Amino acid sequence: MTAVDAARLQFALLAGTHFLFVLVTLGLGPVVAILQTRWALARDGVRAATLETATRFWGQLYLVNYALGIAAGIVMELQLGLHFPGLLDVAGGVFGAPLVIETMAAFFLESTFLGLWVFGWHVLPRWAHTAVFWAVVVTGYLSAFTVMVANGFLRNPVGFEMVDGVARVTDAAALITNPAALLSALHVVGACLMAGAFLLVGVSAWHLRRAPSRLPGVIAAGLPGAVMSPENDVWRRSMRIGLVAGTVGAFVATGFGYAQFGYLQDVPGGDPPVVGIAYAVMQGVGGLAFVVGCVLLLLLPGNVLFRLWRPLRTGLYATLTVLLPVPFLTALLGWAAREIGRQPWAIAGVLRTEDAVSDASAAAVITSLVVLVGVMVTLAVVDWSVMARLARRGTTRLALGAPPVDVLHDADTDADTDTDTEARDDEHSTGSTARDGLLTFGGTR
Amino acid sequence: MNALGWGLLLAVLLAGWAVLDGAVHGGVPLVRALGGRDDARRRTVLATVAPFLLLGEVWLVAATGVLLAAFGHVEATLWSAGYPVVVALLVAWVLRDAALWLRSRLPSPRWRRGWDVVGQAASLALPAAFGAVAGVAWVRFSVVGAQADGGSGAAQALALGLPVLMAGLAVAAARVHGGLVVAARAPEAVSREARRRVRRALVPAAALAGLAALGALAVAALGTASALVAAVLLVAVAGVALAARFDLDRGAHRTGVVRAAGPLLAVAPVVATASVAGPAVLALAAPTAVLHGLTWPVLGAFVAVLAAQAVSWRVLVRPLGPRTAVFL
Numbered sequence: 001m002t003a004v005d006a007a008r009l010q011f012a013l014l015a016g017t018h019f020l021f022v023l024v025t026l027g028l029g030p031v032v033a034i035l036q037t038r039w040a041l042a043r044d045g046v047r048a049a050t051l052e053t054a055t056r057f058w059g060q061l062y063l064v065n066y067a068l069g070i071a072a073g074i075v076m077e078l079q080l081g082l083h084f085p086g087l088l089d090v091a092g093g094v095f096g097a098p099l100v101i102e103t104m105a106a107f108f109l110e111s112t113f114l115g116l117w118v119f120g121w122h123v124l125p126r127w128a129h130t131a132v133f134w135a136v137v138v139t140g141y142l143s144a145f146t147v148m149v150a151n152g153f154l155r156n157p158v159g160f161e162m163v164d165g166v167a168r169v170t171d172a173a174a175l176i177t178n179p180a181a182l183l184s185a186l187h188v189v190g191a192c193l194m195a196g197a198f199l200l201v202g203v204s205a206w207h208l209r210r211a212p213s214r215l216p217g218v219i220a221a222g223l224p225g226a227v228m229s230p231e232n233d234v235w236r237r238s239m240r241i242g243l244v245a246g247t248v249g250a251f252v253a254t255g256f257g258y259a260q261f262g263y264l265q266d267v268p269g270g271d272p273p274v275v276g277i278a279y280a281v282m283q284g285v286g287g288l289a290f291v292v293g294c295v296l297l298l299l300l301p302g303n304v305l306f307r308l309w310r311p312l313r314t315g316l317y318a319t320l321t322v323l324l325p326v327p328f329l330t331a332l333l334g335w336a337a338r339e340i341g342r343q344p345w346a347i348a349g350v351l352r353t354e355d356a357v358s359d360a361s362a363a364a365v366i367t368s369l370v371v372l373v374g375v376m377v378t379l380a381v382v383d384w385s386v387m388a389r390l391a392r393r394g395t396t397r398l399a400l401g402a403p404p405v406d407v408l409h410d411a412d413t414d415a416d417t418d419t420d421t422e423a424r425d426d427e428h429s430t431g432s433t434a435r436d437g438l439l440t441f442g443g444t445r
Numbered sequence: 446m447n448a449l450g451w452g453l454l455l456a457v458l459l460a461g462w463a464v465l466d467g468a469v470h471g472g473v474p475l476v477r478a479l480g481g482r483d484d485a486r487r488r489t490v491l492a493t494v495a496p497f498l499l500l501g502e503v504w505l506v507a508a509t510g511v512l513l514a515a516f517g518h519v520e521a522t523l524w525s526a527g528y529p530v531v532v533a534l535l536v537a538w539v540l541r542d543a544a545l546w547l548r549s550r551l552p553s554p555r556w557r558r559g560w561d562v563v564g565q566a567a568s569l570a571l572p573a574a575f576g577a578v579a580g581v582a583w584v585r586f587s588v589v590g591a592q593a594d595g596g597s598g599a600a601q602a603l604a605l606g607l608p609v610l611m612a613g614l615a616v617a618a619a620r621v622h623g624g625l626v627v628a629a630r631a632p633e634a635v636s637r638e639a640r641r642r643v644r645r646a647l648v649p650a651a652a653l654a655g656l657a658a659l660g661a662l663a664v665a666a667l668g669t670a671s672a673l674v675a676a677v678l679l680v681a682v683a684g685v686a687l688a689a690r691f692d693l694d695r696g697a698h699r700t701g702v703v704r705a706a707g708p709l710l711a712v713a714p715v716v717a718t719a720s721v722a723g724p725a726v727l728a729l730a731a732p733t734a735v736l737h738g739l740t741w742p743v744l745g746a747f748v749a750v751l752a753a754q755a756v757s758w759r760v761l762v763r764p765l766g767p768r769t770a771v772f773l
């Protein structure tokens with residue numbers, strides 16, 4: 001393998017990993033924000049409690065996903081300079097601009113607000129806390145858009161001139177309204193909404209399929225409304241939101257997908273088979289998801305969906321859970337089509353990929369390929385398995401937004417988690433608090 | 446903004462990272478030592494530095510953004526000269542983040558203790574790798590690099606020694622700084638022990654700062670005059686570290702010197718690097734047209750960020766209490 005191949009492979013694998021996290025961040029973000037807004041506005045106590053639980057559950061998944069999304073993004077950013085200095089030499093002035101604005105404006109604010117959201121949970125007034133999360137969502141979308149401007153410039157370079165072999169911005173507006181940035185960004189928004197929605201629907205369906213078996217426990221715990229456990233309510237709400245978001249997402253992705261064919265006709269680049277396959281898959285998935293989504297939405301009024309004939313219902317739930325990875329794989333294919341379709345150019349028609357890579361030796365690049373990709377992929381898999389565990393564990397023992405004493409003692413109740421989930425909450429806060437004065441926090445000043 | 450303005454912005458961002466994320470670098474290695482086998486106690490220590498994580502690491506992300514846009518050639522030079530340490534920096538950073546976010550997600554004690562070991566190792570490796578990159582910058586953006594390539598023995602020794610020295614200084618500085626942050630926010634039983642460890646870390650930190658000052662003098666002797674500034678700064682920081690040790694020995698841990706010692710030590714590697722490498726780095730800045738075009742968006746964003754961070758710090762940095770959110 002040459003250094004060029006290794007650098008490209010490394011970039012592709014790491015970008016793909018990063019993007020899988022991004023899909024969830026951007027797809028789940030608005031959902032959490034809406035849930036929290038409704039929680040903040042809820043008057044009725046039971047409804048507020050349900051919405052609070054839903055916010056904390058999906059918020060926690062969002063965070064566990066986000067943690068590695070950042071890590072993967074950091075790797076991407078440093079990698080551009082590490083392996084593609086040619087890109088910066090030739091187009092640093094153009095391509096660097098959106099990236100610096102992204103980091104200075106979008107990420108910086110996004111991270112700050114997210115930190116405030118997580119660690120200011122019990123301090124901020126509810127409305128401010130909700131506003132902070134909306135700020136996280138908005139800055140997250142802003143950052144995604146600025147990256148798309150940078151990447152759109154590679155796919156379809158506009159608004160620049162070459163002076164002595166170096167690109168200079170001549171028309172910043174053209175850079176932003178570049179269809180390869182604008183249409184693609186909207187297309188990606190559709191893809192993200194779909195991915196977030198499949199996650200919501202898949203996880204909710206998994207719980208709903210098992211819901212009846214939980215009911216006795218709920219009755220035993222003496223909770224009101226034994227017909228439908230509060231937990232069940234969370235899953236039904238999540239399912240509804242997910243179906244709406246997914247159908248909208250499929251519509252947006254499809255619409256802006258077809259719109260992209262327009263400008264792509266004039267862009268230089270190859271046409272390897274993977275591109276055709278990717279287009280076919282995207283059209284299939286987008287179209288089907290939209291049609292099926294519409295049908296399921298029609299079943300929502302009157303909760304028809306949740307009252308279907310039992311075997312049909314469990315079958316449907318199982319299918320929805322199994323389909324969870326589909327939008328993620330589709331989105332990866334979409335990116336592969338975009339990036340591979342651009343080859344042999346790094347910047348279409350301007351800079352060839354082999355002229356953009358650093359002069360690091362093949363051995364050095366391959367070593368970093370193995371190390372970085374190995375670490376990133378391992379961590380990603382660990383992260384996803386943690387997310388799967390948390391998703392299965394459901395709404396019990398949520399760390400996000402819980403009182404500190406409960407969180408600090410969550411390990412003590414280890415033994416009984418698998419067997420008995422419902423009655424545990426009230427046991428453990430009494431059990432071990434007295435062990436160490438330290439743990440009641442804040443006695444000192 | 447001209448090249449100097451961008452250079453200052455870069456230095457401010459790096460310094461901000463060193464202080465904020467430095468609290469995490471120094472705090473996390475104390476988790477196992479101060480927490481013992483008691484998970485709740487370990488998480489209490491983690492909770493003291495937790496808010497610094499998201500709000501701190503993003504300063505380095507922003508710094509690389511500035512590096513990319515305004516100092517692309519600097520980035521390319523630095524990355525190719527310091528390739529292995531840059532990769533190490535990335536790996537350490539990613540592992541540190543994963544360890545902190547994932548450790549408390551599952552209840553198994555083995556899972557948690559395992560991630561605590563990873564977190565501790567990565568939190569030591571991260572400032573070390575950063576210090577080493579800074580050391581490479583001393584070499585590449587002063588006369589040392591060219592002279593070492595030309596075969597001068599003294600320059601070659603410096604080219605090897607400076608990254609190692611800076612790595613050591615960055616780790617020692619983080620230990621002091623992080624320990625002081627833990628001590629300031631944790632309940633008394635924990636903070637007493639944290640202060641004991643800070644006390645022990647101060648003398649090595651001062652010694653390393655002194656050695657780095659000698660290194661700077663050597664660089665100046667070879668011909669990069671701006672290194673003299675670094676030497677003076679490093680000596681001053683070493684002095685503050687020793688004075689802080691003196692205060693702690695007297696049992697006075699709320700003096701201004703003790704409070705200043707952490708942040709000062711944490712920024713020392715950045716400021717020293719800025720003065721050694723600054724002139725050469727500024728000469729490699731992007732063309733003026735690029736710099737001017739980006740000035741307002743970037744400065745405007747920076748002001749917004751400062752405001753958001755200031756509000757966040759007011760909300761988040763209080764001694765631990767019943768309203769602290771524990772997540773890590």
Ligand code: HDD
Pocket residue numbers: 007008009011012013015016017018019084147148150151154332335336339340343345346353
């Ligand atoms: C800001 C720029 C940017 C962005 C946002 C992305 N990429 Fe990219 N990608 C590049 C900039 C780039 C690049 C640095 O320009 C590469 C390396 C060599 C090349 O020609 O393009 C590249 C190569 C590249 C390749 C290999 C193509 C080839 O060498 O044949 C793939 C499969 C991907 N990327 C996949 C992705 C995915 C899944 C992304 C979703 C996050 C992504 N890229 C975002």
Ligand code: HEM
Pocket residue numbers: 018019021022023025026065066067068069070071072073074075076077078080107108110111140141143144145147148188502503506
């Ligand atoms: C070359 C390409 C890219 C680079 C250099 C890059 C860089 C980064 C960095 C440094 C972060 C961490 C920011 C922080 O500390 O908060 C990040 C996170 C993020 N990136 Fe990217 N990124 C790239 C591609 C993309 C793409 C294609 C998208 C979406 C369309 C995207 C969307 C996001 C989002 C939403 C986050 C928030 C964190 C998360 O998802 O977990 N990025 N990226």
Ligand code: HEM
Pocket residue numbers: 155183184185187188190191192194195250253254255256257258260261264279282283284285286287327328330331332333334335337338339341
């Ligand atoms: C009818 C439906 C769809 C059509 C016609 C379509 C078409 C396209 C086209 C033309 C591209 C640009 C490729 C290039 O630049 O060479 C693209 C890219 C992409 N597609 Fe689709 N697509 C559709 C559905 C989907 C779906 C359902 C998803 C994901 C869930 C998806 C995810 C992506 C992604 C992530 C990219 C790369 C970013 C971009 O260029 O926007 N697409 N698609």
